[in-house]
Amino acid sequence: MDHRAHHSSTAQDHAAHQAGGHGRHTHGVASWGTAARATLHCLTGCAIGEILGMVIGTALLWGNVPTMVLAITLAFIFGYSFTLLAVIRAGLDFKSAIKVALAADTVSIAVMELVDNGIIALTPGAMDAHLSDALFWTALLGGFAVAFFITTPVNKWMIGRGKGHAVVHAYH
Template sequence: MDRTADRADPREAGASWATAAKATLHCLTGCAIGEILGMAVGTALLWGNAPTMVLAIALAFLFGYSFTLYAVRRAGLSWKAAIRVALAADTVSIAIMELVDNLVIALTPGALDAHLSEGLFWYALLGGFAVAFLVTTPANKWMIGRGKGHAVVHAHH
């Protein structure tokens, strides 16, 4: 008896919240490293808000993509294929995360003028990550359930 008919396509049922949360944490880790590094460098160099945020966002994308690139390269993909997978897997997730995180920071009174030594700098940054996680997880769940986003990476693990 063929039991394949008994097994539903996982995309039909959608992704689990656990899978979406794990994908979001993966993305958040790379984003957080890049964002913190960019904010710290820009703040330490006394740059203005705009160049500091541009650096932080660029580094968030760089580190976010690099985590996926590392994983899929270890799985044997060529650089060209690995870059395509990373772009497909992470772009929407990182973009949502960065939009939300930077919006929280921008809307937190005094956060853009806070320095590295001030608690407000770190509370706004970490609070932004928390809100970004809560907003990005449902988006990742929706994408993974349709075979998009981090589902592209899972095919290579």
């Protein structure tokens, strides 16, 4: 291979890696530790948003559906914001940072929210529990724990294919 072709190929791989994690450097087997850290990062933002939404909806005596909608919306907002702020701090412009956050966190947040809210909805009495009830907090925190264990393998699979949180690693 001539030097110019190699240089062009390397530059293209680097550009693809920077633009969305699709370069050759991001593919491979992701470790369980990497997947767990990515899941914990995502879960932290989700938990803050979801707890805030559940507390607000419950305190305002909203019904189950509006409370869950608020909690899920805030979970996505807080979940994305953690990644968004990190990549902006790393020097990315706002528009590009939004693209990275969406690519990095959408599947992870969606799986977490589906599992967590499914557990809350299926736990008898949890949706009608008050903030002072142990059942409210047990269902909510138990849902987070189960969501973590279900989402970690999903993140491991995605990172190993250069998707999900793998796109963020170009900016750390």
